[in-house]
Amino acid sequence: MKVLSQNTAFGGMQGVFAHDSEACKCEMTFAVFVPPQAIHEPRPVLWYLSGLTCSHANVMEKGEYRRMAAELGLIVVCPDTSPRGNDVPDEITNWQMGKGAGFYLDATEAPWAEHYQMYSYVTEELPNFVSQHFRMDMARQGIFGHSMGGHGAMTIALKNPERFRSCSAFAPIVEPSTADWSAPAFEKYLGADRAAWRQYDACALVADGARFPEFFIDQGKADGFLENGLRPWLFEAAVKDTDIGLTLRMHERYDHSYYFISTFMDDHLKWHAERLG
Numbered sequence: 487m488k489v490l491s492q493n494t495a496f497g498g499m500q501g502v503f504a505h506d507s508e509a510c511k512c513e514m515t516f517a518v519f520v521p522p523q524a525i526h527e528p529r530p531v532l533w534y535l536s537g538l539t540c541s542h543a544n545v546m547e548k549g550e551y552r553r554m555a556a557e558l559g560l561i562v563v564c565p566d567t568s569p570r571g572n573d574v575p576d577e578i579t580n581w582q583m584g585k586g587a588g589f590y591l592d593a594t595e596a597p598w599a600e601h602y603q604m605y606s607y608v609t610e611e612l613p614n615f616v617s618q619h620f621r622m623d624m625a626r627q628g629i630f631g632h633s634m635g636g637h638g639a640m641t642i643a644l645k646n647p648e649r650f651r652s653c654s655a656f657a658p659i660v661e662p663s664t665a666d667w668s669a670p671a672f673e674k675y676l677g678a679d680r681a682a683w684r685q686y687d688a689c690a691l692v693a694d695g696a697r698f699p700e701f702f703i704d705q706g707k708a709d710g711f712l713e714n715g716l717r718p719w720l721f722e723a724a725v726k727d728t729d730i731g732l733t734l735r736m737h738e739r740y741d742h743s744y745y746f747i748s749t750f751m752d753d754h755l756k757w758h759a760e761r762l763g
């Protein structure tokens with residue numbers, strides 16, 4: 487593991503690390519916050535998945551999670567949003583495809599499939615790797631994220647309910663297979679057969695029988711992507727006649743930015759801590 491930076495914060499450690507990923511066939515960078523309690527005992531792990539155009543750094547710099555994570559004793563891991571490097575295909579002028587837009591899926595179509603294996607990377611390779619380096623209690627894992635990362639968190643929780651005890655999201659894309667800003671990417675990554683898209687779509691997963699005990703979603707009403715990209719009411723409708731719990735908070739005046747995320751970050755950390763023990 488390459489140490490890119492390590493800084494003391496709130497008695498714990500904020501680090502940025504890199505490693506060679508087999509799944510993505512490139513070097514991947516990720517951030518880990520280790521709370522002071524992890525010096526003495528393994529602590530619960532919270533995975534934060536970021537949105538389009540982001541790397542590990544956006545939430546680390548603007549998410550304001552460290553004070554509360556240190557207080558609650560939560561390890562927070564922030565992966566990148568796509569494979570990186572000169573060998574990795576991209577659409578340079580399209581921020582909704584390629585680098586920074588991995589959508590937390592395993593691509594099956596050329597030329598994307600060779601590197602864009604973000605589902606396997608985030609659910610298998612990275613957890614196996616980081617748990618060897620930090621004092622993590624892997625029996626207590628939660629997952630959350632923003633926008634494309636909210637989609638990632640919700641689909642990963644629905645597909646792995648035995649693994650995660652808690653899931654929440656800021657402004658998630660709840661039905662990416664029908665949203666303007668994700669359906670074109672799904673077609674390129676997964677091909678034209680929409681049946682293959684359903685495993686990466688929270689609403690479709692619920693319709694197909696996937697279950698997770700409860701979700702917590704915060705959404706700003708002044709978010710410019712609300713109507714065409716995010717549409718949390720679709721998830722509300724999807725879970726309506728199921729036993730899936732949903733706390734959906736719609737906030738006047740808040741937009742899609744990290745000003746919104748950081749405002750409600752403490753609420754999300756507490757939600758997870760209550761369920762992770």
Ligand SMILES: N[C@@H](CCC(=O)N[C@@H](CS)C(=O)NCC(=O)O)C(=O)O
Pocket residue numbers: 536537538539540544548581632633634742743744
């Ligand atoms: N580049 C897009 C905006 C993309 C965007 O808002 N990305 C969100 C995630 S979907 C984000 O977190 N951006 C990085 C940041 O705010 O630090 C645009 O010009 O409309």
